Structures are given as structure tokens and as C-alpha cells.
Amino acid sequence: MFQKIAVLGLGKVGHLAATLLSDAGFQVTGFDARVHGAEPPFARQALDVSSRADLDVALSKVDAVLSCLPFHLNIGVAQAAHAAGIHYFDLTEDVSVTKEVRSLAKTAKGLMAPQCGLAPGFIGIVGAHLAQSLETVRSIKLRVGALPRNPTGLLGYAFNWSPEGVVNEYLNDCEVIEGGERKWVSSMEWLETVYVEGTRLEAFTTSGGLGTMCETYHGTVANLDYKTLRYPGHVALMNFFFHELLMRDRREDAGQILTHAKPPVNDDVVFIHASAEGVDDSGPRRHEFVRAYRPLILAGEQRTAIAWTTAASACSVIQMTRDGQLPASGFLKQEDIPLDTFQRTSLGGLFAG
Structure with a gap:
């Protein structure tokens, strides 16, 4: 105590x-x-x-x-x-x-x-929970995105989170398990489409979201990865910004530019799309945890989804x-x-x- x-x-x-x-x-x-x-x-x-x-x-x-x-x-x-x-x-x-x-x-x-x-944090708790009832786990896929509910512009984004943290996630390598092998891959890759409550989103690799899970599940899970969720078209523009314009070499400047262009908003949403696939005693099985969290009132004030x-x-x-x-x-x-x-x-x- x-x-x-x-x-x-x-x-x-x-x-x-x-x-x-x-x-x-x-x-x-x-x-x-x-x-x-x-x-x-x-x-x-x-x-x-x-x-x-x-x-x-x-x-x-x-x-x-x-x-x-x-x-x-x-x-x-x-x-x-x-x-x-x-x-x-x-x-x-x-x-x-x-x-x-x-x-x-x-x-x-x-x-x-x-x-x-x-992410890391709650999403890892969810991923472990989804996998624990499976006898054999083929994959754990964890996707999280904190986004404006009413996006504007081509990026469809607002920096409600630390710009330093976002730049870090977009540029550092990402640990995954693929085909049973623990490895590092580039961020802003492995693009896929995900839907949450009918909203179409794109998912791509970013750094850090798995925390220690690759170590924990190496040897027992064949495939494990974490991806960030954004509105369609976002990752192509961010790849252009960081890699073609070489802003990856100017991280502090990049964070300042992006925050100035896309400041925080109060009306946001946190999307979570987590799944675990494998086999239990009844055969092949897929468990999911899919949510959209929105602002709510806590301690007498309305709080943004990412904050609460x-x-x-x-x-x-x-x-x-x-x-x-x-x-x-x-x-x-x-x-x-x-x-x-x-x-x-x-x-x-x-x-x-």
C-alpha cells in the first residue's frame, strides 16, 4: 500500500x-x-x-x-x-x-x-487477453489511432499527442514477429486497410507500440505486429515529408512544422482494432476487441479521447x-x-x- x-x-x-x-x-x-x-x-x-x-x-x-x-x-x-x-x-x-x-x-x-x-500499455493488456484462450496462436495484430473526429486537409490529422513522440514512432524501426522470427522492420510500411464502426482507416507499422511483447511471445506466437491507424492517404504524405524532403534528419524541426500545421483539436476519437487468431479446443478461432473511444466528462470536465x-x-x-x-x-x-x-x-x- x-x-x-x-x-x-x-x-x-x-x-x-x-x-x-x-x-x-x-x-x-x-x-x-x-x-x-x-x-x-x-x-x-x-x-x-x-x-x-x-x-x-x-x-x-x-x-x-x-x-x-x-x-x-x-x-x-x-x-x-x-x-x-x-x-x-x-x-x-x-x-x-x-x-x-x-x-x-x-x-x-x-x-x-x-x-x-x-499504446504501449492498454493495447498490450488487450492483446494478451485475446490470445490467452487459444491453444495455438497464429497471430496477434494490434492497431491503435488517435485522430480528429472531423478531419480536414490531406493529412487528416491533428497533433493531440506529443509531436516528439509521434515523430519518434514514425521514424524508428519497429520490432515484430514474422513467421516465428523476431525481427526489426521499417516504420510506415506494411500498409493495410482496417474498418472500425464503418470508418475506413489505413494501418502501417510504427515504433514502440508492442512494448516488450515480442520478447514475451517469441517462440509461442507465429506473427505479432503493431500498427498505427490513420485516415486513408496519411502515410504516403508522411513518407514524402520525412524521406523525400529529408525531414527525418531534422526531427525537432519536423515536429514543430507538423504541430504548427495541424494543431490539437478537442473533438477527437481513439480507434482500437485488436485481434488474435489461432486454434482452441473447438477449432480455428479469431478473437477481436474493436472500439472507438470519444471525449467524455471526467472530474467535472470534458476530456479528449487521447487524454482520458x-x-x-x-x-x-x-x-x-x-x-x-x-x-x-x-x-x-x-x-x-x-x-x-x-x-x-x-x-x-x-x-x-
Whole structure:
């Protein structure tokens, strides 16, 4: 059992996560580079996370930390959490960050749990649940997309998520299992068509969405991959932007250009299309989890779909850890979290649809 938790980064997701954790009975302190705006329902302080000394002081007063910071800041936070002997949670999709967190977990006093957001995160919990009832698993296919409900322009997109994170996903290589072989493939490839609630979408490879699943299922699943969902035509334009215009060599500039051109919207939708195919005791079988999550009112305000799905997923994992339903130390794989238990938390039930 623990009660005191620090939430680092008070953007839309971080602020909501801090609010939801406070509502769930945690003693929350939110930290950001600047403290401004209306007083939230939790304590907050200014913090320069690049200062290890200041970070150490902040984490010395809590039992756990949730990092909602850009991925490149998470290693420093994880190292500070490890030194303080507290639980660590983050939302990262970055493979190198997770590798470092896993290394720290070998000697951690608390639980080290990266990738607690939507993808990686909730989608891995779903994928593992779909596969567990199959005796032989031929494939696990996981697709997620956070999109504007009313798209405009050729890209059909709005940057409701971190531009750094999106650029990272689009350019870094992707781990998959293909034909029983664990391998790395290029992002923005393997294009296919997917429908969710009658909406036609395109799916293509992006980095990080599987988290640790390739390691977990290597040798037992023949094919495993993760793809991002977008409206048709998006990936061709992004390939042109990054590769023909060579913006892949200017990642920071690329993120700024894209965010300026396609700013966030409030009316968004998160599409999920997950499936597992294989054989059970009755013969060939396909299990699916297909949802479209839209904005809803949480803690008295309307929240975007990407904000509440990400924050609620992380908060559910934190609640499960507090309540003794997950390990108290070591490294946590998202695919080891039972979906049924997750959905019995006060926030996990929102995903049942």
C-alpha cells in the first residue's frame, strides 16, 4: 500500500492523471516547469527535472512517481526513482528508455513500470487477453489511432499527442514477429486497410507500440505486429515529408512544422482494432476487441479521447499496484496485467465500452 505520488509534467494527460489519482484517494503532488492557471484539486510545485538534485528532493517525499514528460526525460526520472527506492511509472513508447528502465529494475526496491499509457500499455493488456484462450496462436495484430473526429486537409490529422513522440514512432524501426522470427522492420510500411464502426482507416507499422511483447511471445506466437491507424492517404504524405524532403534528419524541426500545421483539436476519437487468431479446443478461432473511444466528462470536465484513455490506463495500473494486485518490485510487462482485473478498477471500467 502506498499513498503519496508525484506526477511529473502537467500537460493535458499529466494534469488529468493527477486529478484522477487524487480522486482515487492518493496524496498527489504535481510538478511542472512552471506553475500557472487555476488551482487544481492536488498540490503542485515548480520543478526543473533537468536538475538531479531538485528531482531527488521532490522524489524523497513520495512513494511513487508517474512521468508524463517527453520520452527523452524519462531515463533521468527513472534513475532518480530507483535511487529513492520508490515505484516508477511512465507513458513512454521509446524502446531505449524502456531498456534502461528494465536494467534499473534488476536492483529496484520498488516496481519499475514503463509504457503504462495507451499504446504501449492498454493495447498490450488487450492483446494478451485475446490470445490467452487459444491453444495455438497464429497471430496477434494490434492497431491503435488517435485522430480528429472531423478531419480536414490531406493529412487528416491533428497533433493531440506529443509531436516528439509521434515523430519518434514514425521514424524508428519497429520490432515484430514474422513467421516465428523476431525481427526489426521499417516504420510506415506494411500498409493495410482496417474498418472500425464503418470508418475506413489505413494501418502501417510504427515504433514502440508492442512494448516488450515480442520478447514475451517469441517462440509461442507465429506473427505479432503493431500498427498505427490513420485516415486513408496519411502515410504516403508522411513518407514524402520525412524521406523525400529529408525531414527525418531534422526531427525537432519536423515536429514543430507538423504541430504548427495541424494543431490539437478537442473533438477527437481513439480507434482500437485488436485481434488474435489461432486454434482452441473447438477449432480455428479469431478473437477481436474493436472500439472507438470519444471525449467524455471526467472530474467535472470534458476530456479528449487521447487524454482520458492514456491517463486512465496509467492510473488503473497505479491503483492495481497500490491495492496489491500487481508486483511490489521488479519490472512490469503490460501484457502480464490481467484485463479483467484492470477493468474492475474505477477507471479501467471506462474501457469496457
